[in-house]
Structures are given as structure tokens and as C-alpha cells.
Amino acid sequence: MNVIEIENLSKEYQTPAAKVRAVDGVSLRFERGEFAAIVGPSGSGKTTLLNLLGGLDQATAGSIRIAGTDLASLRPGQLIDFRKDNIGFVFQSYNLIPVLTALENVEFVMQLQGRPKAERRARAVELLEAVGLGERLDSRPGQLSGGQQQRVAVARALASKPQFVLADEPTANLDSRSALTLLEIMERLNREEGATFIFSTHDPRVVAKARRVIWLEDGKVVSDKTQEPTI
Amino acid sequence: MSEILKMAWRNIWRNRRRTLITASSVLFAVFFAIVMRSMQLGTYSNMTANVVGAYTGYAQVQAQGYWDDKTLDNSLDWTPQAEQAVLAHPRVVGLVPRFDSFALAASDSSSKGVGVVGVLPATEDSMSRLSDKLLEGRLPAPTAAEVLVAERLAVFLKIGLGDTLALIGMGYQGISAVGEYPVVGIVRLPSPQLNASLVYTSLENAQELFAAEGRLTSVVLTLDDPDFAEPTCAELAASLPEGLVALPWQELMPELVQQIESDQASGFLILGILYVIVGFGIFGTLLMMLAERRREMGVMMAVGMGRRALATMVGAEMVLLGTLGTLAGMAAAFPMVLYLHHNPILLEGEMAQAMLNLGVEPIVPFALEPGFFVWQGLLVAALVAVASLHPLLSILKLNVINALRA
Structure with a gap:
């Protein structure tokens, strides 16, 4: 079953010098439970594509349907609610809320969903234990290493039980060991939680872990292959 | 709501020094406003009691x-x-x-x-x-x-x-x-x-x-x-x-009313300037807070926090900051006003003579009325609301992508 259907998607930016087409006529399908990497050099349109998929940015042309819902048909408030319930985000520079503890950061989205305290507490603890941070529940982001913060971010992304998780270069700021740990966690949670993981990267370690690799160049899909993870 | 308040409270203590400086500016404004207003009202009351109460009376019945x-x-x-x-x-x-x-x-x-x-x-x-x-x-x-x-x-x-x-x-x-x-x-x-x-x-x-x-x-x-x-x-x-009319002292002694009103006007002007300065302080703090946390706000919106909830949180931060400064200002001013209410400042020398010449007892009394404490609180609340208007509107228009790139 297709979770995401992208049809002829384009995004143009007007810069002082010229009009730039960051995403150019992209059409893709993602199924439930996929673990896919969007790969390409800097400026190839990876982040723009993820932002469009996450409903953070608006396409110039084309459409994105997630579980049957056309993102373009949603009003801003509906889009926020849609993101809250269906999409998890992992950002390159962690972007945890600094005044909240690891536990509270993971609970945050569930709190926005209005889930009962006991339920969200149990889910947050379960996820933090799953990412190996069961002992750091009450630590604030400033007290955690980059790798630990990114693991909290992964737990946060999965907290709302989203249909898919978008991760924008999740290992870019991590050392090899932390990156590998994070990838293993993401892969395991992908299997256990059943959520689709789509991440942009130009890190070969991440590409090697992906079961599907989509190559972008100048905003266009130049290759879309499934593979057996090699690491 | 309690979670928003919790985050707001933690947020204002992220930059402890800036919070203390902003709260202190509110504290001093409230302190000076209360002490000054208390002195003004005490002086007017004394002046009225001396000039009006001692001869004209607060009201008279006369023939038309x-x-x-x-x-x-x-x-x-x-x-x-x-x-x-x-x-x-x-x-x-x-x-x-x-x-x-x-x-x-x-x-x-x-x-x-x-x-x-x-x-x-x-x-x-x-x-x-x-x-x-x-x-x-x-x-x-x-x-x-x-x-x-x-x-x-x-x-x-x-x-x-x-x-x-x-x-x-x-x-x-x-x-x-x-x-x-x-x-x-x-x-x-x-x-x-x-x-x-x-x-x-x-x-x-x-x-x-x-x-x-x-x-x-x-x-x-x-x-x-x-x-x-x-x-x-x-x-x-x-x-x-x-054929008979009742006249209040304000009609019997319009020159005294004018004198009090002109003094009040100058007092309000000083208070106004004080509060405008504090208002700009609060405004500056808010702008800095927003600039520093733009990306964080983008993340919050990305994960599903609505603009209104975000604006409520930042508004709550300002209310907490204003309340903190106001309560501290009131707490600092109250014992001083209470003491001076019971122990007015006695004037001496030329100043005392000048007041005697006006027919007024040469003291600086302080009025103690709950009303002007409440007014200062309301003034600071209004000030916070005005200073927050532009920053809060900018949150309501925040673009997620731009914020995430900040």
C-alpha cells in the first residue's frame, strides 16, 4: 500500500540572480515500512524535497498525497495538525527544545496531540529505552552528546506513531560510531514501529544501510533503486 | 496550558542575566511610580486638608x-x-x-x-x-x-x-x-x-x-x-x-484644583517617560528572545505546535516577566510607603517657609491606597501587551522554512 504518492512535483525559488528550480518534476511512490535514502550532491534538492514532503514548504507544481490526503488541499492549521499526527522529523542539528528534558522532548508531540499524561510518559520512556537513553530521561539537551541528542530526536520523531519519518542528513554532525549506532536504531525502529523512514544524505554509511536509494541531481530523480543493505 | 506555562517559565530563565535586567527595569519603574504617586497623592491630600479643610470646608451651602x-x-x-x-x-x-x-x-x-x-x-x-x-x-x-x-x-x-x-x-x-x-x-x-x-x-x-x-x-x-x-x-x-446651592471645594477653590491638576500632569509626564523607557526595554528583550529562538520556534511548528500556541507561550513569558518585576517593585515600595505614610518627611528651612506661606503644613506625607498599587500592575500589564504586540504578530506570521533556516 502506498503511503506517499508524489506526482510531477516542482519547486522554484526566485533568487536575486535568477529563478532556481530546486525540485524539477519529481514523481515517486513510497510504501509503508520503507527505509529509503535520498542521495545527491549539495544543492541537488534533497532538503527541499523533504520539506515539501513534510508539508513545511509549498510546491510550485505537482502534488503530494499522503495516505490519500492531498497536502495542497489542507489549510495552514490543518497542515500543522496533519504533520503532528502523521509525520516525524529528525533534523541535521538535532533541534531539541533546550528547556525540556529528554523525556519531555519526546513527550512534547504527544502532548500537542492531547494524549493522556500516563500514556505519553509510558511511550516516551519506551522509546528512549529503545534508543539506549533509558538512563538519561531527565537530562536536558545541553547535558547530552550530539549522538545522544540525535537519538532523542529519533525517539521524538516516532513518539506520535507517525506514518513516516523524514530525516534531513541525520548523521551529518555525528562521528562514525555515533552515526552507526543511530542508523542501527533507526533501522530497528523502522522494523519494529513499521513507520516509513525517508532520509536525505550524502553519507555513504547511511546509503549502505538503506533498502532503497533515490539519486537526485539538479532537482531531478536520476536513479531509484532498491538494494540489500551492505553494512 | 500548564505545560505552556512550564515552558514559558523555563524559557525566561534561559538567559538569567537578561531576565534579571528586564525584571529589574520593571521593578524600578514600579517602585518609583508607586513612591512618587504616593508622595503626590499624600501632598495633594495634605494641601487640600490644610487649605480647604481648615477654612473653606469640603462643601458649602450658599444662597444662589x-x-x-x-x-x-x-x-x-x-x-x-x-x-x-x-x-x-x-x-x-x-x-x-x-x-x-x-x-x-x-x-x-x-x-x-x-x-x-x-x-x-x-x-x-x-x-x-x-x-x-x-x-x-x-x-x-x-x-x-x-x-x-x-x-x-x-x-x-x-x-x-x-x-x-x-x-x-x-x-x-x-x-x-x-x-x-x-x-x-x-x-x-x-x-x-x-x-x-x-x-x-x-x-x-x-x-x-x-x-x-x-x-x-x-x-x-x-x-x-x-x-x-x-x-x-x-x-x-x-x-x-x-434658592440654595451646595458647592464642593473644587468649585469653591478652582485655583487649588488647577494647581493639583498641573502638578499631576507633570507627574504623569515623568511616569509616562519612565514607562516608555521600560516599554522599550521589554520590547528589546522580546526581539532578542525571538531572534535567538527563531529556529527553535520553526522546529516546534514543524513538529505540530500551532502559531497561536507558540504566541501564547511567548506571551506567557512576557506576562511572567512583567509580573515578576511588578510584584518585586510593589514588595520593595510597600514598606517604604508604609513607613513614610506613618512618618512623613518634615521639611525645614526655606522649603518649609515656602509651604507655610502657601498655608500648608511643611511636611511631605505619603498616601497609602491599594488603588495605585493595582493601577501600577495594570499599567505594566498594558505596557507588556503593547510591547508584545509586534513580536507576537511576527510569530503569528512565522514562516516555518525561514525559521528553520535561521
Whole structure:
């Protein structure tokens, strides 16, 4: 079953010098439970594509349907609610809320969903234990290493039980060991939680872990292959 | 909501130093505003009590037209019905009848135009505290033909206790008024003008001198709360017999009202400047907070926090900051105002003399009213609201992608 259907998607930016087409006529399908990497050099349109998929940015042309819902048909408030319930985000520079503890950061989205305290507490603890941070529940982001913060971010992304998780270069700021740990966690949670993981990267370690690799160049899909993870 | 408040509270302590500086600016503004306003209100109250309470009274009943044309032809016939109507008002607790006129006062060596005030000595003393101001002698006896002379007038006329003062004037309906009276006391009146021109005698003697038996020029009303002079007079208008009017002190002494109003205006100007400076401080803090946390706000929106919830959180931060500063300012000001309310500052030297010349006790009293504490809180709340307007509107228009790139 297709979770995401992208049809002829384009995004143009007007810069002082010229009009730039960051995403150019992209059409893709993602199924439930996929673990896919969007790969390409800097400026190839990876982040723009993820932002469009996450409903953070608006396409110039084309459409994105997630579980049957056309993102373009949603009003801003509906889009926020849609993101809250269906999409998890992992950002390159962690972007945890600094005044909240690891536990509270993971609970945050569930709190926005209005889930009962006991339920969200149990889910947050379960996820933090799953990412190996069961002992750091009450630590604030400033007290955690980059790798630990990114693991909290992964737990946060999965907290709302989203249909898919978008991760924008999740290992870019991590050392090899932390990156590998994070990838293993993401892969395991992908299997256990059943959520689709789509991440942009130009890190070969991440590409090697992906079961599907989509190559972008100048905003266009130049290759879309499934593979057996090699690491 | 409690989670938003929790985050707001933690957020304001992210930059402890900046929070303390901003809260301190609110604290000092509230502190100075309360102390200054307390001093102003205390001073006005003192001024009013001295100038109005001591002579004019907070309200008077007069014959219609007397205040504009002070002739005995405009004096009033004080009937039992009029007295009943006035005393029936719940705020009126007493009456001080007076008969005021003008005469030429002469001693052996000098003469001068003076005001002659006929009073019931004991009743007048309860309001004007004449006996406290006596320099020598005593008050005139209740019905006696004797006079109490103001200090500087006595000096001018070169008379003292036991001397005789001649009064020559025009009585009611043009009858001549002439009499000679022994001086039984010298009194120092706070107003320099009155101190150089007043002669007190008994009401009966004044009425006899001016051939106006049974008539009065005014009846001063003693009120349970002087702050209600204006509404009381307005209410009395309906019940007074025809031809009589009730006038509050604000109408009797418009120059004092103007003086207070002009002083208030300058006080408000200073407070306004103070609050504008604090307002810009709060505004600057908010702008810095927003600039620093733009990316974080983008993340919050990306994961599903609505703009309104975000604006509520930042608004709550400002309210907490403002409340913190306001409560601290009130807490700092309260003991000081309380102390100075019970222990007014005593003025000395030229300043004291200047106040004495105005007929005002040379002290700086402080008023203690819960009202202006509440007002300061409301002012700071309004200030926070105005300073927050632009930043909060910018949150409501925040673009997620731009914020995430910040």
C-alpha cells in the first residue's frame, strides 16, 4: 500500500540572480515500512524535497498525497495538525527544545496531540529505552552528546506513531560510531514501529544501510533503486 | 496550558542575566511610580486638608449667586427645613454656620480693609482647629461682642490683647455697620492672605453688627469622607430648598484644583517617560528572545505546535516577566510607603517657609491606597501587551522554512 504518492512535483525559488528550480518534476511512490535514502550532491534538492514532503514548504507544481490526503488541499492549521499526527522529523542539528528534558522532548508531540499524561510518559520512556537513553530521561539537551541528542530526536520523531519519518542528513554532525549506532536504531525502529523512514544524505554509511536509494541531481530523480543493505 | 506555562517559565530563565535586567527595569519603574504617586497623592491630600479643610470646608451651602457676588443681599435665610434637608444626607455629619462680610478695621494708629467672620466658636473650632493656632488669648465667647484677630493683621494695626478694634462697614440692605470690640485673642492662620486680613467674632455679634439677624452667608458641611464632596453636593441639589446651592471645594477653590491638576500632569509626564523607557526595554528583550529562538520556534511548528500556541507561550513569558518585576517593585515600595505614610518627611528651612506661606503644613506625607498599587500592575500589564504586540504578530506570521533556516 502506498503511503506517499508524489506526482510531477516542482519547486522554484526566485533568487536575486535568477529563478532556481530546486525540485524539477519529481514523481515517486513510497510504501509503508520503507527505509529509503535520498542521495545527491549539495544543492541537488534533497532538503527541499523533504520539506515539501513534510508539508513545511509549498510546491510550485505537482502534488503530494499522503495516505490519500492531498497536502495542497489542507489549510495552514490543518497542515500543522496533519504533520503532528502523521509525520516525524529528525533534523541535521538535532533541534531539541533546550528547556525540556529528554523525556519531555519526546513527550512534547504527544502532548500537542492531547494524549493522556500516563500514556505519553509510558511511550516516551519506551522509546528512549529503545534508543539506549533509558538512563538519561531527565537530562536536558545541553547535558547530552550530539549522538545522544540525535537519538532523542529519533525517539521524538516516532513518539506520535507517525506514518513516516523524514530525516534531513541525520548523521551529518555525528562521528562514525555515533552515526552507526543511530542508523542501527533507526533501522530497528523502522522494523519494529513499521513507520516509513525517508532520509536525505550524502553519507555513504547511511546509503549502505538503506533498502532503497533515490539519486537526485539538479532537482531531478536520476536513479531509484532498491538494494540489500551492505553494512 | 500548564505545560505552556512550564515552558514559558523555563524559557525566561534561559538567559538569567537578561531576565534579571528586564525584571529589574520593571521593578524600578514600579517602585518609583508607586513612591512618587504616593508622595503626590499624600501632598495633594495634605494641601487640600490644610487649605480647604481648615477654612473653606469640603462643601458649602450658599444662597444662589453668593459665590459670584459676595454681598449680604445674597446671604441666605437658614431655615429648619434647609437644615433638615442637608442633615438627611448620609454623608453629612455636621454643619458649621458662618457669616462673612467685609469692613474697615481701625485701631488707634492704623486702618485696613478686613474680612469679618462670624462663627459659632466651638463648632468652628472643631473644623478649623482655631484653638490650635492661637498665639495668645482665647476664642470669642459664643455670643459675646469680642474679636479674635489674625496675627499679621494685629501687627499691622499695632493692637494686642485687651485693645479695642473698630469695625466700620455696610450691613444688610445698606444699613451702616459700626462697632467697637475688645481683642480677646491673636491667631496665626496658615494662609498668609488670611493671616493678614481676618477678624473672627461670634456669629450673633456679626449678625448684629451687619444688621442681618438670623441670616448666614454660608454653611460649611462636614462630610464623613471628603472624597465624596462632589457627588454629595450633586445629590443635595435635589433636596435643598429653592434658592440654595451646595458647592464642593473644587468649585469653591478652582485655583487649588488647577494647581493639583498641573502638578499631576507633570507627574504623569515623568511616569509616562519612565514607562516608555521600560516599554522599550521589554520590547528589546522580546526581539532578542525571538531572534535567538527563531529556529527553535520553526522546529516546534514543524513538529505540530500551532502559531497561536507558540504566541501564547511567548506571551506567557512576557506576562511572567512583567509580573515578576511588578510584584518585586510593589514588595520593595510597600514598606517604604508604609513607613513614610506613618512618618512623613518634615521639611525645614526655606522649603518649609515656602509651604507655610502657601498655608500648608511643611511636611511631605505619603498616601497609602491599594488603588495605585493595582493601577501600577495594570499599567505594566498594558505596557507588556503593547510591547508584545509586534513580536507576537511576527510569530503569528512565522514562516516555518525561514525559521528553520535561521
